[in-house]
Amino acid sequence: MITRIFAFVERDLRKFMRNPLTIFSSIxxxxxxxxxxxxxxxxxxxxxxxxxxxxxxGPYAKRMIERIRSLEVGPDTVEMRMMRDSGEAEAQxxxxxxxxxxxxxxxxxxxVFRGTTPQVxxxxxxxxxxxxxxxxQALRAAFSALKLDAVSVRPNRVVPQIRSMELYRKVDYDxxxxxxxxxxxxxxGTMTTGAFxxxxxxxxxxxxxxxxxxxxxxxxxxxxxxxGVFVTTLIALVVLGVGIWLTDLRVAAGVSSFLxxxxxxxxxxxxxxxxxxxxxxxxxxxxxxxxxxGFLNIIFxxxxxxxxxxxxxxxxxxxxxxxxxxxxxxxxxxxxxFKGMNWQAVxxxxxxxxxxxxxxxxxxxxxxxxxx
Amino acid sequence: MPKPAVVVxxxxxxxxxxxxxxxxxxxxxxxxxxxxxxxxxxxxxTLIRILTGLIQPTQGRAWVAGFDVSQGPDAVRRxxxxxxxxxxxxxxxxxxxxxxxxxxYYGVSYxxxxxxxxxxxxxxxxxxxxxxxVASYSxxxxxxxxxxxxxxxKPSILFLDEPTIGLDPQSRRVVWELLxxxxxxxxxxxxxxxxxxxEADFLCERIAIIDTGKIxxxxxxxxxKKGIPGGNIVxxxxxxxxxxxxxxxxxxxxxxxxxxxxxxQVIQKEGGALTDSIRLQVYVTNGPEAIPILxxxxxxxxxxxxxxxxxxxxxxxxxxxYTGRSIRAEEGQKVNFFIGAxxxxxxxx
Ligand SMILES: Nc1ncnc2c1ncn2[C@@H]1O[C@H](COP(=O)(O)OP(=O)(O)O)[C@@H](O)[C@H]1O
Ligand SMILES: [Mg+2]
Numbered sequence: 001m002i003t004r005i006f007a008f009v010e011r012d013l014r015k016f017m018r019n020p021l022t023i024f025s026s027i028x029x030x031x032x033x034x035x036x037x038x039x040x041x042x043x044x045x046x047x048x049x050x051x052x053x054x055x056x057x058g059p060y061a062k063r064m065i066e067r068i069r070s071l072e073v074g075p076d077t078v079e080m081r082m083m084r085d086s087g088e089a090e091a092q093x094x095x096x097x098x099x100x101x102x103x104x105x106x107x108x109x110x111x112v113f114r115g116t117t118p119q120v121x122x123x124x125x126x127x128x129x130x131x132x133x134x135x136x137q138a139l140r141a142a143f144s145a146l147k148l149d150a151v152s153v154r155p156n157r158v159v160p161q162i163r164s165m166e167l168y169r170k171v172d173y174d175x176x177x178x179x180x181x182x183x184x185x186x187x188x189g190t191m192t193t194g195a196f197x198x199x200x201x202x203x204x205x206x207x208x209x210x211x212x213x214x215x216x217x218x219x220x221x222x223x224x225x226x227x228g229v230f231v232t233t234l235i236a237l238v239v240l241g242v243g244i245w246l247t248d249l250r251v252a253a254g255v256s257s258f259l260x261x262x263x264x265x266x267x268x269x270x271x272x273x274x275x276x277x278x279x280x281x282x283x284x285x286x287x288x289x290x291x292x293x294g295f296l297n298i299i300f301x302x303x304x305x306x307x308x309x310x311x312x313x314x315x316x317x318x319x320x321x322x323x324x325x326x327x328x329x330x331x332x333x334x335x336x337x338f339k340g341m342n343w344q345a346v347x348x349x350x351x352x353x354x355x356x357x358x359x360x361x362x363x364x365x366x367x368x369x370x371x372x
Numbered sequence: 373m374p375k376p377a378v379v380v381x382x383x384x385x386x387x388x389x390x391x392x393x394x395x396x397x398x399x400x401x402x403x404x405x406x407x408x409x410x411x412x413x414x415x416x417x418t419l420i421r422i423l424t425g426l427i428q429p430t431q432g433r434a435w436v437a438g439f440d441v442s443q444g445p446d447a448v449r450r451x452x453x454x455x456x457x458x459x460x461x462x463x464x465x466x467x468x469x470x471x472x473x474x475x476x477y478y479g480v481s482y483x484x485x486x487x488x489x490x491x492x493x494x495x496x497x498x499x500x501x502x503x504x505x506v507a508s509y510s511x512x513x514x515x516x517x518x519x520x521x522x523x524x525x526k527p528s529i530l531f532l533d534e535p536t537i538g539l540d541p542q543s544r545r546v547v548w549e550l551l552x553x554x555x556x557x558x559x560x561x562x563x564x565x566x567x568x569x570x571e572a573d574f575l576c577e578r579i580a581i582i583d584t585g586k587i588x589x590x591x592x593x594x595x596x597k598k599g600i601p602g603g604n605i606v607x608x609x610x611x612x613x614x615x616x617x618x619x620x621x622x623x624x625x626x627x628x629x630x631x632x633x634x635x636x637q638v639i640q641k642e643g644g645a646l647t648d649s650i651r652l653q654v655y656v657t658n659g660p661e662a663i664p665i666l667x668x669x670x671x672x673x674x675x676x677x678x679x680x681x682x683x684x685x686x687x688x689x690x691x692x693x694y695t696g697r698s699i700r701a702e703e704g705q706k707v708n709f710f711i712g713a714x715x716x717x718x719x720x721x
Pocket of ligand 1: 387390391392410411412413414415416417418419
């Protein structure tokens with residue numbers, strides 16, 4: 001039985017090795033992804049063009065502008081453009097040249113001085129809700145500081161202060177998505193090996209040859225998955241290595257953390273490969289694999305917490321994350337890479353991944369079509 | 373008598389409403405070469421796939437090498453070798469790798485594998501190219517490799533589905549010789565399907581002509597040919613003539629010929645390989661007697677006669693006789709009357 005499985009595994013591996021372009025792409029694409037995603041989402045938004053129309057010219061308007069300027073040079077949130085005419089500012093927001101325009105009304109300083117609530121107009125392009133929210137948040141912060149300055153008549157006001165205690169060394173955003181890139185590599189691996197080979201064999205009619213040999217269902221399924229796991233794990237480890245090197249991530253090195261990483265990767269790959277075997281049990285055209293691949297990638301990847309924290313999802317998506325194997329893989333990889341090896345922290349993840357793999361392996365053997 | 377290698381009982385396979393196999397019964401004696409001959413879509417591939425355990429029949433039973441294909445597919449698989457219609461060797465593996473991996477599916481031991489692979493490569497003439505990727509092979513080479521692969525585990529029955537389809541005449545010839553040789557050396561039973569008359573005639577001791585999922589007739593090639601009514605076919609080749617294109621004159625001739633009591637059937641064949649002359653095959657009760665009469669009739673109708681002569685019936689004629697149409701009509705190919713008639717039989721019964 002073992003000889004037969006390994007003959008099948010060897011066939012897949014040899015065929016894979018003869019396709020250098022596939023190997024090359026499987027390694028490069030997740031890395032490109034890491035670079036693109038790491039540099040396009042830097043956690044907070046930057047350089048949002050903001051128009052500023054000062055109709056007041058009073059002292060508080062000046063302070064307001066200074067505040068915003070400090071936003072510009074500090075966290076780089078906005079890029080301020082002074083303008084004279086509120087009509088023109090609005091037009092530029094509409095045309096997309098500006099993400100927002102702040103209009104300081106003529107009686108602004110007077111209102112602050114009198115202690116009445118001062119009104120500032122903010123025109124935002126709320127079709128770009130991410131930028132609009134970031135602008136509103138930044139400006140509100142600037143504005144509330146101004147108000148505190150202005151209403152300094154109550155000296156004993158207690159303002160709760162938050163001092164955060166950082167538990168771990170800070171991880172840059174691009175380094176923090178290295179686990180995501182590894183998951184991406186695993187996913188791509190499971191799409192280009194395993195069940196994909198089976199679909200290609202069916203498409204080319206080559207499967208007829210091994211279906212007429214004594215290979216059993218279980219041997220075929222295991223053969224497909226073992227070759228896939230082997231290739232996928234290697235690719236994912238290479239991507240992890242390159243990712244660590246590119247982002248200058250300091251990982252907790254050590255044999256046990258390496259073993260744990262390999263285990264997480266191999267278990268995830270096995271689970272996903274078996275799952276693809278179930279989904280593609282009757283598929284005989286590579287186009288379907290392409291369709292499925294694109295779809296499943298998004299479905300599993302984004303709710304996995306690789307890019308955004310799971311906690312901020314709506315309830316139904318959080319529920320899905322609970323059964324998404326990629327969430328557990330991401331969690332485990334993050335724990336091991338960023339927080340140091342601790343079996344207890346990844347126990348639940350390993351348990352889930354093993355359970356998922358077992359279930360999918362069973363289903364894939366049950367659904368496998370041994371006839372033409 | 374050796375026990376039958378293949379037994380088929382009331383076999384039926386439906387694809388939706390389509391009856392690909394429509395109630396078939398036959399036996400194949402051990403040690404012979406059995407051919408299932410039929411046009412495209414007759415159900416040959418379906419039949420071979422049922423026998424090799426690749427698809428389940430809708431009804432009926434089949435035993436191969438003594439095992440029920442539905443009950444003991446594994447035992448059947450170990451006893452048989454399969455060369456399917458489509459080429460199924462892996463293009464991005466070498467010939468040797470293809471053979472080695474396949475042998476391991478059957479659990480052939482390392483030592484035995486090495487010996488067997490070299491011997492088979494030698495026999496099919498691929499030793500020099502054994503380490504080249506199959507992607508670089510010609511169709512004929514790949515087919516030879518598939519035959520070697522089908523024999524890697526020393527099966528007792530070899531199934532081949534259209535083994536020479538798509539090959540050039542020389543390659544076909546090589547495949548025939550190989551199969552004849554292997555059959556002798558390995559004491560094989562061969563079950564093949566084909567839509568080539570000459571192939572069935574050359575290789576097979578028994579032929580089942582199958583059409584639309586049914587066995588039309590089954591016998592030895594010579595008995596099949598004898599079975600043609602009258603046993604005599606006169607071939608008339610009309611001389612090239614402008615007016616030949618006038619179908620009405622030809623139709624008149626054909627209907628006049630057909631109306632004679634000693635004429636059973638008249639079949640018109642479009643020209644030969646080189647000319648656009650018209651051939652008529654006239655099935656008669658007594659050839660030698662009919663020839664002068666037919667000659668007179670042709671001349672009376674004002675046709676020039678290029679040649680007239682007696683023809684030995686070919687399997688093609690057998691097929692036409694039993695099904696009422698040419699086996700290769702679907703392919704739109706012209707029929708050469710010498711097929712079957714001129715090919716020496718290499719394999720005595
Ligand atoms: N998988 C299938 N689904 C539906 N119809 C099929 C299938 N395979 C074969 N057929 C039909 O069954 C008939 C017999 O096909 P096949 O056995 O391939 O014929 P042959 O090999 O003699 O050319 C054909 O009409 C074909 O269209
Ligand atoms: Mg066929």
